[in-house]
Each structure stands twice: as C-alpha cells, then as structure tokens.
Amino acid sequence: MLLAPSRTRGREQTKGKEVGENSEVTGNQLYGSGTIRRSPLLDFMEEHYEIIAPAPITGPFRIENSLWAAEPMFAMCDPSIREVTTQWAAQGGKNLLSEGYISYTVLHNPGNVLFYGQTDEDAEMFATSRALKRAKSIPVLESVWPDSKGAKKNNQVHLGHLALEFLGINKSNARGKSAPHVICDEKHLPQWKGMGTIIKKRCSAFWDHKILNISTAGEEGSEIDLDFLRGSQEDWHLGCPACQRLVRLNWSQETQTIVWESKLSQDGSKNIREIRKTVRFKCPFEDCNCEERDSTPLRKEMNRLGGYVCDNPDAATDHRSFHVSQIAYPWVAWEAMAEEWILASEQAKSGDLSNLKTFVIETMGHTWQRRVSTSSTAHVTGGYQIVDMVFSWELEKERFATVDVQERGGRHFWVCVRAWGGGGVSRLVSAYRCESWDEVEKRIEENGVKAKRVGVDSRHATEEVKEMCAKKEWHYMVADMTRTEYEWKKPGAVAVKRPYKRSSWHDVFVRDDGRKVRRYAHGIIFSKEWARGVLSNRIAGTGTEWGLPEDVGQLVFRGTAKIESSYMAQLNSWVEKEVEIKKTGEKALQWVQINTDDHFRACEEMQLVLAAISGFFPSELTGNRKGD
Numbered sequence: 001m002l003l004a005p006s007r008t009r010g011r012e013q014t015k016g017k018e019v020g021e022n023s024e025v026t027g028n029q030l031y032g033s034g035t036i037r038r039s040p041l042l043d044f045m046e047e048h049y050e051i052i053a054p055a056p057i058t059g060p061f062r063i064e065n066s067l068w069a070a071e072p073m074f075a076m077c078d079p080s081i082r083e084v085t086t087q088w089a090a091q092g093g094k095n096l097l098s099e100g101y102i103s104y105t106v107l108h109n110p111g112n113v114l115f116y117g118q119t120d121e122d123a124e125m126f127a128t129s130r131a132l133k134r135a136k137s138i139p140v141l142e143s144v145w146p147d148s149k150g151a152k153k154n155n156q157v158h159l160g161h162l163a164l165e166f167l168g169i170n171k172s173n174a175r176g177k178s179a180p181h182v183i184c185d186e187k188h189l190p191q192w193k194g195m196g197t198i199i200k201k202r203c204s205a206f207w208d209h210k211i212l213n214i215s216t217a218g219e220e221g222s223e224i225d226l227d228f229l230r231g232s233q234e235d236w237h238l239g240c241p242a243c244q245r246l247v248r249l250n251w252s253q254e255t256q257t258i259v260w261e262s263k264l265s266q267d268g269s270k271n272i273r274e275i276r277k278t279v280r281f282k283c284p285f286e287d288c289n290c291e292e293r294d295s296t297p298l299r300k301e302m303n304r305l306g307g308y309v310c311d312n313p314d315a316a317t318d319h320r321s322f323h324v325s326q327i328a329y330p331w332v333a334w335e336a337m338a339e340e341w342i343l344a345s346e347q348a349k350s351g352d353l354s355n356l357k358t359f360v361i362e363t364m365g366h367t368w369q370r371r372v373s374t375s376s377t378a379h380v381t382g383g384y385q386i387v388d389m390v391f392s393w394e395l396e397k398e399r400f401a402t403v404d405v406q407e408r409g410g411r412h413f414w415v416c417v418r419a420w421g422g423g424g425v426s427r428l429v430s431a432y433r434c435e436s437w438d439e440v441e442k443r444i445e446e447n448g449v450k451a452k453r454v455g456v457d458s459r460h461a462t463e464e465v466k467e468m469c470a471k472k473e474w475h476y477m478v479a480d481m482t483r484t485e486y487e488w489k490k491p492g493a494v495a496v497k498r499p500y501k502r503s504s505w506h507d508v509f510v511r512d513d514g515r516k517v518r519r520y521a522h523g524i525i526f527s528k529e530w531a532r533g534v535l536s537n538r539i540a541g542t543g544t545e546w547g548l549p550e551d552v553g554q555l556v557f558r559g560t561a562k563i564e565s566s567y568m569a570q571l572n573s574w575v576e577k578e579v580e581i582k583k584t585g586e587k588a589l590q591w592v593q594i595n596t597d598d599h600f601r602a603c604e605e606m607q608l609v610l611a612a613i614s615g616f617f618p619s620e621l622t623g624n625r626k627g628d
C-alpha cells in the first residue's frame with residue numbers, strides 16, 4: 001500500500017495538542033522543503049505544460065504554485081490505485097489535472113481515454129478549447145498526432161496507439177463505452193446520479209484501469225460527495241509559519257483559522273472596508289496562536305509547510321480522495337473570502353441561503369448539507385396582536401400587499417399585508433379572503449398600502465389582472481417555475497444574478513367609459529424555486545424576524561377547496577420530503593403539497609420578492625461562478 005503512514009495520518013492527530021507535542025508530525029517533515037512526492041505525471045507537466053490566461057498564474061507549470069496537486073498526481077501514476085477523487089474548491093487547477101493526464105497518457109501510458117462531461121456539447125467544448133488544443137501544442141506529441149481529417153472529430157481522436165473520446169454523461173454513453181482511463185468531470189451535477197457504478201462495472205474489465213473523479217463539491221448525497229467519502233479523505237492542511245505544525249483549514253468552527261474584528265458603520269451595518277483590514281491567519285494551537293496578515297509569500301511558505309492529512313484510514317487502499325479549500329490558494333485573498341462569507345451570512349438572515357451554499361461548495365470545497373426543517377410548522381414570533389387594534393410597529397419602513405387570484409369555486413381573492421423594516425425584519429399585518437376587486441381595493445386602502453407596493457399573481461385571469469394593474473398602478477407577478485436566476489447587466493459592468501427578472505412594461509387595453517384605451521402594466525417575473533426556498537427557511541425560523549401575530553390562529557376563512565381554511569394551514573401547505581423517484585428508485589428531496597389551499601403561501605412568496613426588489617435584504621446571487 002502506497003498510502004504510507006508517515007505521510008498521512010488520522011483525524012484525531014490534528015486535533016488538540018498531540019500534534020504539537022510530537023515533533024515527528026510537523027508539516028515540514030511531510031511536504032516541506034521540496035519533499036513532495038514527485039511522479040512521472042508531475043515531471044511531464046513541469047517539462048511541457050504552459051499555463052495560459054485567464055489562469056491566476058500563467059507561464060510554465062510549476063508545482064510550487066499549487067503544491068496540493070502533487071499527491072493526486074502521484075496517485076494517478078501509482079499502479080496500485082484504481083480511483084482518484086479530487087473535491088477541490090473552485091480555481092484550484094482541476095482542469096489542468098484532466099488535461100495533463102490526457103496528454104501524459106498519450107505519451108507514456110497508452111490506453112484509450114474516455115472523458116465524461118456534463119453534456120455532449122460541454123465535453124466537446126472541453127476537448128476542442130482545452131484538452132486537444134493543449135495536447136497539440138506540446139512538441140513532444142507532434143509525432144503521434146494524426147494528419148488525416150478522418151482520424152479527428154471534435155469529440156474523438158484516433159491516434160495510432162489509442163483513442164480519445166469526449167462525451168456527455170448519460171446512461172447510453174456510460175453503458176456503451178469502456179476504456180482503461182476514464183475521467184469524470186464535475187461529478188457534483190445531478191445527471192451523474194447512479195452513473196459512477198455503471199462506469200466502474202464497464203471498466204473493471206481492465207485490470208489496470210484508472211478512474212479520475214475531478215469536481216467541485218456538491219450537495220449531500222451527490223456522486224462526488226459519495227466518491228469523496230468512500231476514498232481516503234485526504235484534507236490539505238497549511239503549515240503554521242511560526243510553530244510549523246499542520247493546521248486544518250476550518251472556517252467557522254471553534255478552531256477558526258481565518259479571523260477578523262467586527263467593525264460597524266455609523267448606521268450599525270457591517271463596515272466591510274474596515275473589517276477587511278483586520279483579516280488574518282491565527283494559529284489554532286494555544287501554545288502558539290501566532291497571527292499573520294495575508295501575503296503571497298506567506299501563503300506559499302504555509303503551503304510549503306503544508307500537507308495532506310488522511311481522515312479515512314480505513315478506506316479501500318486503491319481509492320484516494322483529496323480535498324483542498326481556497327484558504328490555501330495563494331491567488332484568492334483571505335480578505336475577499338471573509339467579505340464573501342460576511343455578505344452571505346447577512347443574506348442568510350433573510351432566509352436566502354443561496355450565497356452561503358456557493359461559499360461552502362465553491363470557496364471551501366465542502367459538501368453542502370441541506371437543511372430540511374424537521375417541523376413544517378411556522379413559528380409565531382408573538383409580541384403583537386392584530387385583532388381590535390391598529391397595527392403599528394416602530395421598525396416598519398414599508399408595507400406591501402400581495403394578492404392571489406382564484407377562479408375555482410367562483411372568482412375570489414386572497415390578500416396578505418406585511419410590514420417590512422431594515423435588515424429584512426417583517427411582520428404580518430393582516431390577511432383576507434375577498435370576493436371582488438372592489439373589496440381587494442378596500443382592504444389595500446384601509447391598510448394604508450400605496451399603489452406601487454401591491455403585487456398581484458397573474459397566473460389566473462391573466463388579462464383581467466394585467467388590466468387592473470394598468471389601471472391601479474399595481475404590479476402583476478409571474479412565478480417562473482423553470483428558472484432559478486436571471487442575469488442583470490448594465491452596459492460596461494459585470495453581470496450580476498438575481499432571483500427575479502428586470503421588470504418590464506406591457507401595453508394592455510383598458511375599458512374606460514365603454515372605450516378601449518391603451519395603458520401600461522408593470523410586470524415582475526421571479527423564480528418560484530427561490531421564493532419557495534426562502535419562504536420555507538423563514539417559516540422554519542432562519543434569520544431575522546419574520547413575524548406572525550400571537551392571534552394568527554383567528555385568521556380563518558372559507559376555503560377554496562375545503563370548507564374552512566386558516567392562514568396557518570395554508571402557510572404549512574408545502575413541505576420538503578424525501579420521496580422515491582419511480583424511474584430510478586432513488587430517493588430525493590422534493591416539495592410536496594399537503595394542503596390544497598396554499599394561496600397565502602403564494603402571497604407570502606410574492607412579499608419576499610417585493611421586499612428583495614425594494615432592497616430590504618440582499619438578493620444578488622453569486623452562484624454559477626466559473627469553476628476553473
């Protein structure tokens with residue numbers, strides 16, 4: 001077994017003081033001072049590979065810039081290893097590993113290579129724009145490259161001694177092909193579910209096969225998560241520059257390695273600029289606790305003192321899995337990481353966990369543990385009542401009314417009024433069932449909601465809703481079931497992503513004194529999935545106050561479906577449940593409707609959209625950043 005005990009050790013040894021007391025296990029002796037294990041792949045890369053823009057460091061490939069890549073390369077060349085998994089944070093050089101392995105195989109390690117990407121198009125794109133382009137430019141490979149057009153397609157190349165093929169992952173591609181070298185790209189994606197087993201069966205016919213799983217992290221239960229857990233779980237540690245011990249790169253646990261001071265602006269909000277000035281490394285060992293400000297030379301030195309620590313010494317000896325977080329990458333500033341974390345945490349207070357998820361997966365390279373609320377019951381914040389009194393709340397800055405229009409059982413309307421304050425705090429003011437537009441208008445007026453603060457769902461009676469919105473200056477709202485984000489781009493600026501589309505005006509004809517007049521209605525399209533997720537988190541009590549009055553139980557109405565329908569029953573009408581997918585027999589989390597009347601839930605989702613648009617909480621999404 002090549003997992004030599006002197007180089008990798010169990011989890012318990014990095015916790016507490018044993019590590020410090022035992023001078024044998026300092027980082028220095030593991031990987032420091034050029035003691036990384038070199039491999040033929042590493043030699044090949046240093047000899048032939050040029051890193052081109054837009055990579056953070058360009059020029060000839062030098063392992064000193066990314067020392068965490070040496071051991072995975074060693075494992076890729078080790079004949080006793082069948083599977084190598086890298087679950088790395090974004091921008092760590094994953095594509096370079098795939099490209100390098102392909103070129104190296106062509107030159108030194110003959111055998112067909114299969115590369116599986118997200119789709120056929122993605123795989124082909126990787127082939128033409130990266131892997132093949134690179135391989136062709138390496139002088140030593142010139143002699144093996146075919147001249148005839150017939151030997152080359154965009155997604156496959158037949159060389160004299162082997163073939164390279166680039167395919168999208170799906171059942172027929174996985175079943176129909178086999179090769180001794182298989183590269184599985186971005187295995188966190190859902191289309192990979194169950195494919196790993198098929199691929200393994202297909203290539204186990206080659207006694208010396210090699211499967212490389214190269215990916216960012218994903219959600220709990222994703223293929224990359226399972227691959228990583230099955231493997232040796234080797235975690236890249238940095239070496240403390242003072243005591244030279246290996247430090248686990250925790251972000252927000254008791255032994256946090258990157259720390260900062262909390263600085264507030266005059267208005268009480270977080271002063272990111274001042275906070276950034278205080279971000280630094282702090283050695284978690286109490287007898288050291290040295291503190292260092294970020295710099296490229298420091299980060300290089302800490303990597304030089306760093307090394308992998310094996311968290312799963314009982315894993316099968318032929319599968320090694322590696323994790324590294326951006327804390328180690330010299331080209332990602334700790335300040336920027338701290339800022340990303342602080343903003344994501346602020347956003348999480350409003351129930352929107354999307355940026356936190358991006359941080360965990362892409363910045364830390366960790367698996368995202370989905371938070372399924374154990375109860376489906378919204379909690380009542382209390383502290384106020386709505387019956388027999390005029391609602392007033394010192395934190396209120398704005399109030400919105402949202403309307404759900406129903407056709408079934410005769411035209412009727414569900415109206416929800418909610419007050420919003422800074423930081424995304426909010427309280428339900430009241431909720432109604434109305435029988436006519438006149439009644440809707442009356443409720444909106446008596447609650448003091450301004451025209452431009454009203455949103456109406458336009459799924460039912462669409463034309464009529466648009467006409468009303470044009471007349472009254474309300475917004476009609478469309479819940480988009482297919483998208484999770486929309487790009488917002490100003491000329492010359494970097495595009496940002498938001499969970500709602502740039503709003504737009506539509507002309508509609510309005511009947512006015514028997515004549516048809518052209519007017520404009522303002523429409524807002526938003527991601528249903530985003531709204532549903534954020535509402536669910538708020539119901540579960542995540543973040544700042546999302547208030548329901550103590551007497552919310554008195555909000556009971558004639559239902560659309562049932563004789564009686566309360567606000568609370570409607571709020572709890574959808575839950576996230578683990579269900580079995582009939583086709584595959586696998587279990588997955590899905591939204592399940594448990595009450596037919598869910599209109600107030602729709603109203604509350606629209607409230608979140610209006611509040612986000614009005615800036616009551618941040619809703620810019622950082623997801624889908626380019627990997628590497």
Ligand SMILES: [Zn+2]
Nearest residue numbers: 240243283288
């Ligand atoms: Zn130290």
